Amino acid sequence: MSDKLSFQKESLEYHRAKSEFDTNGKTATLLTKPCTTQEELSMAYSPGVAYPCLEIQKDAELAYEYTNKGNLVAVVSDGTAVLGLGDIGPLAGKPVMEGKGVLFKSFANVDAVDIELNTKDTDEIIKIVAAMADSFGGINLEDISAPRCFEIEERLKEICNVPVFHDDQHGTAVITTAGLMNVIEMSGKKAEDLKVVVIGAGAAGIACGNMYKELGVKNITMLDSKGVIHSGRDDLNKYKKLFALDTDDRTLEDAMKNADMVLGLSQADLITPEMVQSMSDTNPIIFACANPNPEITPPVAKEARPDIIIGTGRSDYANQVNNVLGFPQIFRGALDVRATKITENMKLAASRALAALAKEPVPQNVKKAHHREDMEFGHEYIIPSPFDRRVLVYVASAVAQAAIEDGVARVKDFDMDAYKIKLQRLADHLDGKI
Structure with missing residues (x-):
C-alpha cells in the first residue's frame, strides 16, 4: 500500500469511534460541573438554574460569569471554500470545522462549536449569525468564498457585540506580516520602500495586502487568475480595485522583477527559478503558501538564490506559515x-x-x-x-x-x-x- 493510501486509511479511521463509549468525529461535550447527586441536579437544571437566569436578565454581562459564553467560539461555514477542496458543501466541510475546534482547544483552551449553514445567500448568512452571536464570546467565520466573505464579515462586525474574525483572511495575514517585520529588520529596509507581490486575490490575498498597507507598504502588485490587477482592467470587484496599479506589468514574471517579497496563495509550481533570480538584490522573501504543494519549493528557490528567505504552508520545511x-x-x-x-x-x-x-x-x-x-x-x-x-x-x-x-x-x-x-x-x- 502506498504512503498516500495508508495515510488516507489512517485518517478515516482516526475520525471514527474507537470504543463503545467513544463518538465519531473529533469533538464532544465536556462537563465542567458535577451532576451526580440530587442537589447537583437541582442546581444544574430546575429549579436552581433559574437563579443565574434571573441575574442575567437584570444584567446581560453576567452571562460571562454564569455561562460558558466567555470561552466559547462559533466556527461558522457555508462550505464554499474548504481548504484546497473548494465548494464541497456545508456537510462535507464539517470535518474541517470540527478540526478547527480541536485547534482552538489544543492551542488556547478555547471551546468551539462548529455550525455549518446550508445556504450561500449572503443576507441569510448574516441574519443567522447575527441572531445567534450573543450566545458566544466570538464568531470565527471559516471557508466562505470570496468576495462574499468580505461583505459577510464587514456587516457582522457592525452588527455583533462580539468579535467576528474570518480566519481565512486574517490568519495568513497576521503570520506573514510577522515574517515580513523580521525580514525588514534583518535587511534594514523600510516598509514604504518595499515592492510586494501577492499571487492570488481571494480572501487571504486581499486581507494580506490590506495588512501590509497597515504596516506601511505602498507598492503592492496583486495578481488573480487573469494576471496583474491593473488600472486598465474593467473586470474587477470593489475589493480588487483597491489594488489596481497604473503599471505596464501584466504577468507574474513582470511583477517579480526587483520584488522584495512574494506571497503565493495560488497553486503549485507557479514561480520559476528565473523569477526568483530577478527579485531584489538583498534578502528577498517568498511565502509560498499553496497547499499541499507550494508555488516553489525551498530547495529549488535556494538553488536559484542562496540568499532567499522562504516559508511555506508545510511542516516539513522551515518557516511554516501555519494559521494555528x-x-x-x-x-x-x-x-x-x-x-x-x-x-x-x-x-x-x-x-x-x-x-x-x-x-x-x-x-x-x-x-x-x-x-x-x-x-x-x-x-x-x-x-x-x-x-x-x-x-x-x-x-x-x-x-x-x-x-x-x-x-x-x-x-x-x-x-x-x-x-x-x-x-x-x-x-x-x-x-x-x-
Whole structure:
C-alpha cells in the first residue's frame, strides 16, 4: 500500500469511534460541573438554574460569569471554500470545522462549536449569525468564498457585540506580516520602500495586502487568475480595485522583477527559478503558501538564490506559515478582556508578538519536535514554531493589551502582569507540565 493510501486509511479511521463509549468525529461535550447527586441536579437544571437566569436578565454581562459564553467560539461555514477542496458543501466541510475546534482547544483552551449553514445567500448568512452571536464570546467565520466573505464579515462586525474574525483572511495575514517585520529588520529596509507581490486575490490575498498597507507598504502588485490587477482592467470587484496599479506589468514574471517579497496563495509550481533570480538584490522573501504543494519549493528557490528567505504552508520545511499561530491565541486574548471586536491594531499586535518571539532562544522540546538544532533567528527561522507554547503568552497578552488600548475591551482594571502569569500556567497545562 502506498504512503498516500495508508495515510488516507489512517485518517478515516482516526475520525471514527474507537470504543463503545467513544463518538465519531473529533469533538464532544465536556462537563465542567458535577451532576451526580440530587442537589447537583437541582442546581444544574430546575429549579436552581433559574437563579443565574434571573441575574442575567437584570444584567446581560453576567452571562460571562454564569455561562460558558466567555470561552466559547462559533466556527461558522457555508462550505464554499474548504481548504484546497473548494465548494464541497456545508456537510462535507464539517470535518474541517470540527478540526478547527480541536485547534482552538489544543492551542488556547478555547471551546468551539462548529455550525455549518446550508445556504450561500449572503443576507441569510448574516441574519443567522447575527441572531445567534450573543450566545458566544466570538464568531470565527471559516471557508466562505470570496468576495462574499468580505461583505459577510464587514456587516457582522457592525452588527455583533462580539468579535467576528474570518480566519481565512486574517490568519495568513497576521503570520506573514510577522515574517515580513523580521525580514525588514534583518535587511534594514523600510516598509514604504518595499515592492510586494501577492499571487492570488481571494480572501487571504486581499486581507494580506490590506495588512501590509497597515504596516506601511505602498507598492503592492496583486495578481488573480487573469494576471496583474491593473488600472486598465474593467473586470474587477470593489475589493480588487483597491489594488489596481497604473503599471505596464501584466504577468507574474513582470511583477517579480526587483520584488522584495512574494506571497503565493495560488497553486503549485507557479514561480520559476528565473523569477526568483530577478527579485531584489538583498534578502528577498517568498511565502509560498499553496497547499499541499507550494508555488516553489525551498530547495529549488535556494538553488536559484542562496540568499532567499522562504516559508511555506508545510511542516516539513522551515518557516511554516501555519494559521494555528494566530487564531486560537487571538481569540484567547479577545475573549479574556471580553472584547466587542477584533481591530486592525489587535491583529498588528499579534504580528509584532510573533515577530518578537522568533528572536528568543528556542526551547529544546520545540527543536526536538522539528528534529532541528539550528533553530535560531535568521533565514531559516523568522516565524515561531506552532509547537512553542510561548506563542499563547506572547500573542494573547498582546491582543488583550491592544483591545484595551482601542477601547473595545469590556473588562475594566485588567491586571496584565497577572494575566501573563495565568497564560503561562495555561501554556504549561496544555503542554502537560501541570
